[in-house]
Amino acid sequence: MDGLPSPALSRRGFVKAAVALGGTSALSACLAREAPDLPAGPDDLSSLPDRQHAWNAALSTDAHGNDVAPRHHVLLLLDYAGSGEPTEADRETTEAAFQSLERAYPRRHDGEVGLLFTVGYSPAYFERFDDALPGSVDLQEPRALAPFEDPELDRPDAVVHLASDYGSVVLAAEAALLGERDELNGREVATNLDGVFDLADRRTGFVGAGLPADHQGVAGIPDSEPVADDAPLYMGFKSGFEKNQATEERVTIQDGPYAGGTTQQLSLLRLHLEQWYDQDSRHHRVATMFCPAHADESLVEGTGENLGDTSLMEERGCPAHAGRDARESGVVGHSQKSARAREDGSPIILRRDFDSTDGGEASLHFLSLQRRVEDFVKTREAMNGTDLAGGAVGQRQNNGILQYVTVERRGNYLVPPRRLRSLPPARPT
Ligand code: HEM
Numbered sequence: 527m528d529g530l531p532s533p534a535l536s537r538r539g540f541v542k543a544a545v546a547l548g549g550t551s552a553l554s555a556c557l558a559r560e561a562p563d564l565p566a567g568p569d570d571l572s573s574l575p576d577r578q579h580a581w582n583a584a585l586s587t588d589a590h591g592n593d594v595a596p597r598h599h600v601l602l603l604l605d606y607a608g609s610g611e612p613t614e615a616d617r618e619t620t621e622a623a624f625q626s627l628e629r630a631y632p633r634r635h636d637g638e639v640g641l642l643f644t645v646g647y648s649p650a651y652f653e654r655f656d657d658a659l660p661g662s663v664d665l666q667e668p669r670a671l672a673p674f675e676d677p678e679l680d681r682p683d684a685v686v687h688l689a690s691d692y693g694s695v696v697l698a699a700e701a702a703l704l705g706e707r708d709e710l711n712g713r714e715v716a717t718n719l720d721g722v723f724d725l726a727d728r729r730t731g732f733v734g735a736g737l738p739a740d741h742q743g744v745a746g747i748p749d750s751e752p753v754a755d756d757a758p759l760y761m762g763f764k765s766g767f768e769k770n771q772a773t774e775e776r777v778t779i780q781d782g783p784y785a786g787g788t789t790q791q792l793s794l795l796r797l798h799l800e801q802w803y804d805q806d807s808r809h810h811r812v813a814t815m816f817c818p819a820h821a822d823e824s825l826v827e828g829t830g831e832n833l834g835d836t837s838l839m840e841e842r843g844c845p846a847h848a849g850r851d852a853r854e855s856g857v858v859g860h861s862q863k864s865a866r867a868r869e870d871g872s873p874i875i876l877r878r879d880f881d882s883t884d885g886g887e888a889s890l891h892f893l894s895l896q897r898r899v900e901d902f903v904k905t906r907e908a909m910n911g912t913d914l915a916g917g918a919v920g921q922r923q924n925n926g927i928l929q930y931v932t933v934e935r936r937g938n939y940l941v942p943p944r945r946l947r948s949l950p951p952a953r954p955t
Contacts, residue, residue, distance in 0.1 A: 530544070530547070530551060530552060530555050531543030531544055531547065531552075531555070535740075536740065537559050537560065538736055538737060538740055539737075539740040539741065540555075540556070540559050541556050541559060541560055541598070541692075541693035541694070542598065542693060542732045542737055542740065542741060543741070544556035544559075544693055544694075544697065545598050545599075545600065545693040545696060545697060545730050545732070546730045546882075546883055546884065548600075548697065548700070548728060548730070550701065550706060550707075552697060553694060553697040553698055553701060556693050556694040556697055557694045557698075560692055560693060560694045562638075562692040562694060562695060564631055564632060564635050564640050564692075564695070564711060565632060565635060566629065566630060566631070566632075566711060566712060566713050567627075567628050567629045567630055567631050567632050567633075567640070567641075567711075567713075568628070568629070568632070569629065571625060571628055571629070574628060574633075574944065575944070576786045576943045576944050576945060577774065577778060577786050577787075577788070577943060577944070578643075578644040578645070578787070578788075578941050578942070578943065578944050578947060579644055579774060579777070579778075579788045579790075579876075579895050579941055580774055581642050581689075581774075581878075582774055584633040584634040584639060584642055585634075585639065586637055586638075586639075590767075590768070590834040590835040591768055591835050592766060592767055592768045592835055593766065593768070593771075594734075595689075595733045595734065595766065595878060595880065596639040596642060596689035596690055596691050596733075597690075597691050597693075597732055597733060597734040597737065598689065598690055598691065598692065598693040598695075598696050598730075598731075598732055599687065599688065599689050599696065599730065599731045599732065599733075599880045599891070600687075600688045600696045600697070600699075600700050600728070600729070600730050601685055601686070601687055601688075601727075601728070601729040601730070601731075601792070601891065601893075602685065602686040602688070602700060602703065602704075602725060602727075602728060603680065603682040603684075603685050603725070603726045603727035603728070603729070603937075604682055604683060604684045604685070604686065604719070604723035604724065604725060604726060605682055605683050605684075605723060605724045605726050606651065606654075606683045606684070606722070606723060606949070607721060607722055607723055607724050608722075610654055611654055611655060611951075612654075612949035616722045616949055617948045617949045618948075619717050619719070619721075619722050620719060620722055620723075620948035620949055621947075621948040622716045622717045623702075623703055623715075623716075623717050623718050623719050623722075624643075624645065624947065624948065625716070626702060626710065626713070626714075626715045626716050626717070626718075627641060627643060627699050627702065627703070627710070629713055630699075630702070630710035630711040630712075630713045630715070631690075631695060631699070631710070631711055638691040638692070639689065639690050639691045640690060640691075640692075640695065641688065641689075641690050641695050641696075641699055642688075642689045642690070643686060643687060643688045643689065643699070644686070644687045644790070644941050645684055645685070645686045645687075645941070645947050645948075646684065646685050646687075646789075646790045646939030646940055646941040646942075647683060647684050647939055647940050647942070647950065648665075648680070648681060648682060648683060648684070648685075648937060648938065648939050648940075649665055649666065649667050649681075649938065650681040650682070650683060651683035651684060652665070652940075652952050655951060655952035655953070657951070657952040657953040658952060659784075659940070659952050659953075660782045660783060660784065660952075660953060661782075662779060662780075662781040662782030662783075662784060662785070663779060663782065663784050663787075663789075663940060664789065664897075664898035664899050664900050665789055665899060665938060665939070665940045666899040666900070666903075666938055667679070667938070668680060668681075668936040668937050668938050669936070670933075670936075671903060671906045671907070671910070671933075671936070672906070672910045672912070672933070673912065673921070674921055674922060674928075675932070675933045677793070677794075677933045677934055677935050677936045678934060678935045678936075679935070679936060679937070680727075680792070680935050680936065680937030681937070682726040682727065682937070683723075684723065684939075685790070685792065685937070685939055686703065687790075687893065688700060695711075698710055698711070700728075702715045702718060703718055703719050704718065704719065704720060704725065705718035705719070705720030705721075722949075729794070729882065729884055729891055730882060730884060731880035731881055731882035731884070731890075731891050732880060732881055732882070733758055733759060733879075733880040733881060734758050735755075735756045735757065735758050735829075736755060736756070737758075737881070738753045738757050738758070738759055738760045738881055739751075739753045739754060739755045739756075739757060741881075741883050742760070742888075744883045744886055744887055744888045745886055745887045745888065746760075746796060746797045746798055746799055746800075746887050746888035746889070747760065747797075747799050747800075747803070747888050748799065748800045748803050748804050750803065750804065752799075752803035752804075753803075754828070754829065756828065756829055756831075757829050758829065759881055759890070760797055760799060760881050760888050760890070761797070761799065761802065761811075761815065761927065761930070762811070762829060763815050763816075763826070763829055763830050764829045764830040764831060764833075765877065765879070766877055767833065767834075767835050767836050767837050768835040768836070769835055769836035769837070770836065770837050770839065770861070770865070770873055771873055771876055771877060772872065772873045772874050772875055772876040772895075772896065773872075773876070774876065774895075776872065776874060776876070776897065777874075777875070777876045777895045777896050777897050777901075778897060779897055780897070783946075783953065783954040783955070784940065784942055784943065784946065784954070785943070786943030786944075786945075787940060787941055787942045787943045787946070788895045788896065788897065788941045789895065789896055789897070789898065789899050789902075789938065789939065789940055789941065790893060790894070790895055790938070790939040790940075790941050791875075791892070791893070791894045791895075791896070791899065791902040791936070791937075791938055791939075792891065792892070792893050792935075792936075792937045792938075792939065793891075793892045793933055793934075793935060793936045793937070794889060794890075794891060794892075794933070794934045794935040794936075795889060795890045795891075795892055795931045795932065795933055795934070796887055796888070796889050796931065796932045796934055797887075797888040797889055797890060797930060797931055798929075798930055798931070798932070799888065799930055801929075801930070802930050809821045810857070812825075812826045813855070813857045813859060814857060814858075814859060814860060814924065814926055814927055815859060815860050815861065815926075815927060816830075816837060816838075816844075816859045816860070816861050816862065817839070817842065817844040817851070817858075817859035817861065817862040818851045818855040818857055818858070818859065819842050819844060819847075819851075820838065820842070820844075820859070825838060825842075837861050839861055839862065839865040840865070840868075840871055844859065844861070844862040844865060845862055845863075845865040845866040845868070848862050848863055848866065848911070848914060849914065852911075852914040852915075852916075852917070852918075852919040853917065856917065856918025856919060856924055857918070857919065857924040858911055858914050858919055858924070858925060858926060859926055860909065860926035860927045860928075862926075863908055863909050863910075863911045863914070863925075863926050864905055864908055864909045864926075865908075866908040867901075867904050867905040867907075867908035867909075873905075874896060874897075874901040874904070874905060875894040875895065875896045875901055875902055875905050876894060876895040876896070877892075877893075877894050878893045878894065878895065879891060879892045879893050879894070880893070889934075890931070895941070899938050902938075909926065909928075910928070911925045911926060911928075
């Protein structure tokens with residue numbers, strides 16, 4: 527079929543390529559390869575968590591107790607089609623469309639993620655209301671967060687994040703929301719977002735062992751196909767260890783009408799991994815990703831699976847000796863720097879990022895959740911390591927992984943609790 531991924535690809539590769547492509551024929555082709563056997567979702571939706579971002583209970587855990595991210599992702603950036611404040615009719619339609627997804631798919635079945643999703647709203651969306659958001663919500667306008675970046679600032683009204691272990695499920699859920707199908711996993715789709723929202727942008731991605739290796743024929747990765755078969759992300763290391771993630775509780779808004787919600791930061795990072803793979807040594811890769819001590823003591827084997835549930839930051843005092851490493855080793859680690867933003871020994875952002883081949887370029891959609899956008903800003907400033915630059919550590923050179931990534935876009939969103947997820951007012955009563 528024209529434009530579809532080559533049938534010669536492995537099932538894993540084919541499904542990922544179909545998600546990136548999108549559309550009805552990609553979905554049919556994907557279904558034929560994947561054939562997920564999922565029961566319908568619940569009829570009674572009252573048992574679903576009020577926190578939209580409460581995904582961890584539906585995720586698998588690996589042998590070390592780390593949560594395993596869903597493999598396939600679609601982000602739909604949407605603009606409200608109406609002018610001024612949303613109408614009650616549009617709110618009802620939106621809620622019915624989201625409930626159709628929940629009735630169609632289980633969140634989890636047989637050890638696999640069926641469908642998980644969130645919807646968030648931008649500062650631009652809330653500008654339409656006379657009232658401002660309550661002080662208990664810290665939702666900032668996106669902006670450049672380093673002296674060396676100049677990102678485009680995303681200002682759609684809303685973003686829907688769809689995630690599943692099945693590519694065909696995210697594609698079908700997307701098609702249902704956009705009004706392109708009226709049946710989902712054998713269930714009727716009551717209504718859709720057509721006419722309520724316009725699609726402003728579509729982004730896709732994947733995470734998990736094998737997927738990056740299957741898709742390394744893109745700009746930003748050298749032709750030598752260096753990405754290891756078991757790497758969950760293009761840069762070759764495992765990410766998201768249990769001890770290095772904020773808990774869902776830590777990222778949840780505690781007070782006010784939006785209690786139970788969270789904020790979402792979404793950036794698009796282009797990867798430039800030619801030097802990373804063709805010139806840098808394994809020692810340098812481990813030192814810049816984790817910490818020089820990890821490289822000197824060979825603490826990281828392969829993708830880092832041997833580390834268990836912690837990247838050994840606090841345990842080895844890495845954040846505390848970042849300044850000394852900059853002076854004496856001439857290199858500092860990404861995790862080492864980022865861990866300086868911890869509070870009471872624990873990270874303050876929950877990372878749910880994934881790789882992408884959108885536009886034919888190796889990239890990463892860095893999606894994080896935090897109670898306040900300021901928690902992200904603080905973490906990103908720690909990662910910038912501007913205070914560590916001077917001598918061998920430059921603003922981006924030998925300064926963690928900064929030299930291998932370019933921030934192209936940034937956006938911030940409020941992810942309300944589920945009861946307020948459909949075109950919420952600025953001041954819910
Ligand atoms: C290509 C982009 C990125 C890659 C491949 C990457 C990879 C990693 C890896 C492998 C770790 C260590 C394992 C772990 O702790 O889970 C880590 C830790 C971390 N990264 Fe990233 N990262 C990227 C971008 C970012 C960005 C943009 C931020 C935003 C500030 C960030 C924040 C963090 C934090 C907070 C930690 C944990 C620090 C702690 O232990 O307290 N990362 N990252």
